[in-house]
Amino acid sequence: MSTWQEFAEEAPEMAAQVRARLEASQHHVLATLRRDGSPRVSGTEVAWRGPDLVLGSMPQSRKAVDLQRDARFALHANPGAPEDMMGGVDVKLAGRAEEVTDDEQRAWVDEVKPPSTESHLFRLDITEATTTGVSEDQTHLVITTWTPGGGTRTFKRA
Template identity: 70%
Template sequence: MARMTSWQEFAEQAPELAESVRARLEAAKHHVLATLRRDGSPRVSGTEVGWRGPDLTMGSMPGARKALDLRRDPRFALHTNPDDGSMAAPDAKIAGRAVEVTGDELRAWVEEAKPPSEDSHLFRLDLTEVTTTGLADDHTHLVIRHWTPAEGLRTFKRT
């Protein structure tokens, strides 16, 4: 099993990358979440993310397929909204495992966030990898920044 880390730990280890990814997540309301269906095939869903204290979180309507997928198999991939396609800002992808928040912490979130239903799901997103892909300043190649808890931050160039 791949090592996981919280958003806060990621931000401490790779602050510039975390700032870039957070900006992409906050630039648009809706992003694309990939989960695994019972048969192992992928399911993509629109989703919103936010921060609760130091954690990257995702809410879901009660009984939504994506929430049921994550309860059964917590692995996920999240792709930021591609915006206008110009690549003016780097594209960001996050993968990891979603941990469902329950009990007092869930009740506190419901009281604070006031989701449409008190039966909503809340997941903390623990990270196994984060990647951004963007154009170099001179537009001659792609710059790929890839981070994992085990290997830290690595930068690649593709022409």
Template identity: 60%
Template sequence: MDAIDTKGTAARGVAWAEFEQEAPELAARVRARFERTLHHVLATLRADGAPRVSGTEVQFYGRHLTIGSMPGAVKARDLQRDGRFALHANPGEVTREGAEEAMGDGDAKVAGTAVEVTDPGELEAFREVGVPPGPFHLF
């Protein structure tokens, strides 16, 4: 999948479906880690280029990994301006005593370039997975 970055040049990205096809076992493990807990950590770039970290939820919709946001949230504005991101899966509740057990099945991070979904039909179809009523951003 090719996307156009903010400078108008082609940026190579790999859709989640391609990742599943190329590395099915790894993709399944990474997906399981993201589905294990609700909240994760998203890193975006501020307008001045500094990093910003935000809590976020992700969902797998069809064969896509999606990031949603309330309308006008700073993380959404960051992604609209510059789609580069890094996403770290929440390892769950971890104490120092239980860290080895909690992380026994590994850690998961994903980085890439987010592309906003703006088609009204696609946004409405996404509501099937339980998006709260009202406007939202979807990447």
């Protein structure tokens, strides 16, 4: 697993694309695992805090409880309207969410002022990043993946 900063240092061009897509929209889709192992999708917002990509959550929300029980997540960046995707990439991240507590959580609450001082803060450790776009000549998909220590790999698919 890697922090956002480690991802950005290992794959700066890809990390810049991913960050641009995440910053282009406020709302994204987070997948977590329910108690029975089935998937749950929730809307979420993400932000950067120091070297980390983080997300907040209302106290005891289903996604927070899911992440406390099983830290695995997948995040799909909002691609925006179809016309906004022209020349852009679709972005997905996977990894593990680590809940931030104590002084660091309180500092975040003081800074961000979420609706409740009991709101959850999770640091997202990344195990995989994927971008998917269309080639310039519009003839195939271009899929780039990154994993910690594995670097980036690009595939083309018709």
